[in-house]
Amino acid sequence: MWFFTDEEKDLQRLCRDFATKEIAPFAHKHDEEESFNLSAFKKMGELGVLGITADPQYGGAGMGAVAATIAMEEFGKACAGSTLSYLAHAILCVNNIQNNGSVAQKEKYLPKLISGEHIGCMGMSEPEYGSDAVGIQTKAQKNADGSYVINGTKMWITNAQYADIAYVYTRTGSERKNLSTFIVEKGTPGFSVGKPIHKMGMRSSPTGELVFENAKVPASQLVGGEGDSIYHMMKNLDIERITIAGISLGIAQACVDQCIKYAGERKQFGKHLGSFQMIQKMVAEMATETEMMRSFLYTTAKKYDMGERGPSMAAQVKLALPKMATKIALDAIQLHGGYGYSREFPLERMMRDNKLNEIGAGTNEIMIMIIAKNLLTNTRD
Amino acid sequence: MNEIQLELKNQLEKFRLQKIEPHMEHDDESETFRMDIFSELGSLGFTGMTLPEEFGGMGLSYEDFSIALCEIAKSSVSYAVTISVSCMVQAIINEFGNSTQKNKYLPALTSGSEIGAFCLSESGAGSDAAALVTSAKKCQHNGQAGYMLNGSKIWITSGGIAKTYIVMARTGEAGGKGVSAFIVRDGTPGFSFGKKERKMGWRISPTRELLFHNCFVPEGNLLANEGDGFKIAMAALDKGRFTIGAIAVGCAERALDESVRYALSRHQFKQAIFDFQGLQFMMADMATEIECSRLLVLQAAGDYDRGTPNAKLACMAKLKATDTAMKVTTDAVQILGGVGYTREYPVERFMRDAKVLQIVEGTNQIQRVVIARNLKKEYSTH
Numbered sequence: 001m002w003f004f005t006d007e008e009k010d011l012q013r014l015c016r017d018f019a020t021k022e023i024a025p026f027a028h029k030h031d032e033e034e035s036f037n038l039s040a041f042k043k044m045g046e047l048g049v050l051g052i053t054a055d056p057q058y059g060g061a062g063m064g065a066v067a068a069t070i071a072m073e074e075f076g077k078a079c080a081g082s083t084l085s086y087l088a089h090a091i092l093c094v095n096n097i098q099n100n101g102s103v104a105q106k107e108k109y110l111p112k113l114i115s116g117e118h119i120g121c122m123g124m125s126e127p128e129y130g131s132d133a134v135g136i137q138t139k140a141q142k143n144a145d146g147s148y149v150i151n152g153t154k155m156w157i158t159n160a161q162y163a164d165i166a167y168v169y170t171r172t173g174s175e176r177k178n179l180s181t182f183i184v185e186k187g188t189p190g191f192s193v194g195k196p197i198h199k200m201g202m203r204s205s206p207t208g209e210l211v212f213e214n215a216k217v218p219a220s221q222l223v224g225g226e227g228d229s230i231y232h233m234m235k236n237l238d239i240e241r242i243t244i245a246g247i248s249l250g251i252a253q254a255c256v257d258q259c260i261k262y263a264g265e266r267k268q269f270g271k272h273l274g275s276f277q278m279i280q281k282m283v284a285e286m287a288t289e290t291e292m293m294r295s296f297l298y299t300t301a302k303k304y305d306m307g308e309r310g311p312s313m314a315a316q317v318k319l320a321l322p323k324m325a326t327k328i329a330l331d332a333i334q335l336h337g338g339y340g341y342s343r344e345f346p347l348e349r350m351m352r353d354n355k356l357n358e359i360g361a362g363t364n365e366i367m368i369m370i371i372a373k374n375l376l377t378n379t380r381d
Numbered sequence: 382m383n384e385i386q387l388e389l390k391n392q393l394e395k396f397r398l399q400k401i402e403p404h405m406e407h408d409d410e411s412e413t414f415r416m417d418i419f420s421e422l423g424s425l426g427f428t429g430m431t432l433p434e435e436f437g438g439m440g441l442s443y444e445d446f447s448i449a450l451c452e453i454a455k456s457s458v459s460y461a462v463t464i465s466v467s468c469m470v471q472a473i474i475n476e477f478g479n480s481t482q483k484n485k486y487l488p489a490l491t492s493g494s495e496i497g498a499f500c501l502s503e504s505g506a507g508s509d510a511a512a513l514v515t516s517a518k519k520c521q522h523n524g525q526a527g528y529m530l531n532g533s534k535i536w537i538t539s540g541g542i543a544k545t546y547i548v549m550a551r552t553g554e555a556g557g558k559g560v561s562a563f564i565v566r567d568g569t570p571g572f573s574f575g576k577k578e579r580k581m582g583w584r585i586s587p588t589r590e591l592l593f594h595n596c597f598v599p600e601g602n603l604l605a606n607e608g609d610g611f612k613i614a615m616a617a618l619d620k621g622r623f624t625i626g627a628i629a630v631g632c633a634e635r636a637l638d639e640s641v642r643y644a645l646s647r648h649q650f651k652q653a654i655f656d657f658q659g660l661q662f663m664m665a666d667m668a669t670e671i672e673c674s675r676l677l678v679l680q681a682a683g684d685y686d687r688g689t690p691n692a693k694l695a696c697m698a699k700l701k702a703t704d705t706a707m708k709v710t711t712d713a714v715q716i717l718g719g720v721g722y723t724r725e726y727p728v729e730r731f732m733r734d735a736k737v738l739q740i741v742e743g744t745n746q747i748q749r750v751v752i753a754r755n756l757k758k759e760y761s762t763h
Binding site for chain 2: 200267270278333334348
């Protein structure tokens with residue numbers, strides 16, 4: 001994008017090289033085996049992107065949403081699953097601690113999370129509370145000594161099985177908004193990881209349950225004050241939605257690149273596929289849509305970095321991009337025919353991976369509710 | 382539906398729920414095909430539905446067949462496809478084979494003790510099937526007249542599990558007119574299997590490469606005459622189109638069924654998610670598109686049964702039904718949200734299975750080409 005700073009351009013180049021070398025060659029294997037590319041994750045620490053938005057004093061890169069989105073796009077082109085795990089760590093865990101944690105909490109947790117020594121996750125969703133996130137029921141009860149006892153189960157947690165640190169939302173009161181946030185360390189008695197969840201796509205990104213059975217955490221683990229979760233959630237949602245859309249942009253761009261390559265190689269009826277108007281239409285449209293996605297996404301990320309906030313801003317990006325990328329990936333499979341359907345080509349994986357982006361971090365339907373609520377203020381019955 | 386069709390549907394529904402459904406999650410994951418399920422379908426008569434009774438078939442119509450495939454696909458697109466392709470092979474032998482060939486190969490296929498495979502595509506000849514290069518050279522071999530096959534085929538549904546393969550090979554000039562059709566049995570010297578494809582979906586139905594290296598096929602295995610191969614293949618694909626459409630309808634129906642059930646039982650924001658208009662509209666569209674597709678498929682199959690086959694309509698049925706299956710299964714994953722994305726619920730499997738329906742038996746791009754060609758023809762003659 002024309003407004004990328006020199007620093008952002010450097011980052012783009014670094015991430016692209018890293019993805020080509022460390023992520024892309026292993027994407028197929030990890031998808032097939034449903035395993036996590038731990039080695040690439042650790043090397044992201046050396047690359048300096050695990051704390052992309054965190055303060056340099058804790059080892060972070062001190063950059064913003066544009067930079068985080070660049071990393072998502074470049075990694076996303078290579079392997080969306082690895083990128084989702086990166087997002088859960090860098091945006092859902094690290095960025096939240098950076099924004100909401102106390103100095104003591106930051107000093108304690110950020111350096112190891114940013115170096116890659118520790119892996120982070122965030123626990124919001126529960127089996128019965130997905131879209132209706134504010135309804136969560138995992139309870140944190142305060143003891144006389146100020147410590148808390150947590151009980152409940154978190155579902156769909158990216159990185160659950162690998163996480164050393166979990167950033168967890170709990171209920172501390174009877175009113176709907178009485179939610180409080182805790183940092184829970186692996187090994188805390190009563191805190192365990194439930195069964196792994198097998199998914200259609202994003203198979204290289206581990207998903208699991210976090211189980212709390214009388215898990216006792218000291219008062220020092222409370223983030224901010226009691227009842228602050230609602231602000232924490234709202235504050236982080238924008239950058240979560242922008243960055244997850246970045247993964248979809250990476251997928252769309254990778255599909256376009258692969259289609260252009262194939263249309264110039266494959267011949268049928270004595271002509272290159274690219275000489276058929278039907279194929280031209282598919283390629284021209286998917287390339288145009290990808291450019292629209294890129295402009296919309298990075299412009300929104302830039303606005304975010306410049307301090308602009310609005311309830312619809314990130315929701316619109318999150319609604320538009322994953323949906324368009326699913327269509328592009330499906331068309332890319334179609335253009336490749338039998339080869340597109342085979343697991344030897346990356347297209348079917350990208351399609352399976354991208355479908356998650358229409359569901360995770362707020363479904364399309366929730367984005368529609370948010371956008372409409374914000375627009376139709378005169379028709380609230 | 383008439384009485385026979387209702388009976389057929391009920392019997393298959395019972396069978397699929399008891400015998401097929403329980404294995405699906407595991408078998409999709411491990412890419413396992415169960416011959417015992419196929420043979421059991423055969424013992425009930427479902428693997429030779431359209432063939433005349435004298436060869437062990439049920440003598441049913443293509444409309445009946447479409448209803449049956451639709452029902453099986455509600456549990457497994459893979460088994461429906463295996464049956465559909467095996468029946469296509471039977472129809473080819475029944476229509477173009479001589480009586481020796483019919484008596485020799487058909488009974489095992491109709492009874493379900495064997496599976497048939499149709500072998501047209503090659504790595505360089507997919508949509509442009511007439512460009513195939515697998516050769517069949519006329520020769521004498523150990524005093525026997527026949528053909529020497531050399532080349533390879535890819536994307537062969539039931540490759541490896543089938544016993545009888547209808548192989549299209551070039552015996553003459555370039556283009557469709559130089560192609561002939563042969564019956565090749567598993568185990569014929571010089572005929573071997575290449576790599577098994579690892580696919581996005583249809584994971585229960587094996588897809589495999591076939592290799593022919595100086596594979597001698599006796600003269601008696603030539604179907605019809607030299608040069609008839611492409612005509613035979615195209616006639617088979619004409620019928621294949623609405624059967625794929627029927628499978629797509631079953632696949633979409635299951636996805637809708639899962640969506641409605643889930644939307645009624647899942648509560649968020651203190652109400653069933655079914656009560657949100659956004660989801661109601663999705664499901665209303667899904668149901669409408671499915672009914673459109675079903676009617677088109679049954680119309681195309683019925684036209685065939687009535688002796689007035691309509692190639693344009695068959696293409697439209699395949700195009701509409703498979704595009705609908707893709708859209709409906711994708712929406713079903715969306716409605717089920719996080720659980721829809723897991724492999725514990727069947728909708729993501731149906732979504733993966735749906736995609737290839739837009740690719741096989743003529744990609745949907747090719748269907749559009751044929752529809753347009755027919756439109757042009759209609760307007761040129763008037």
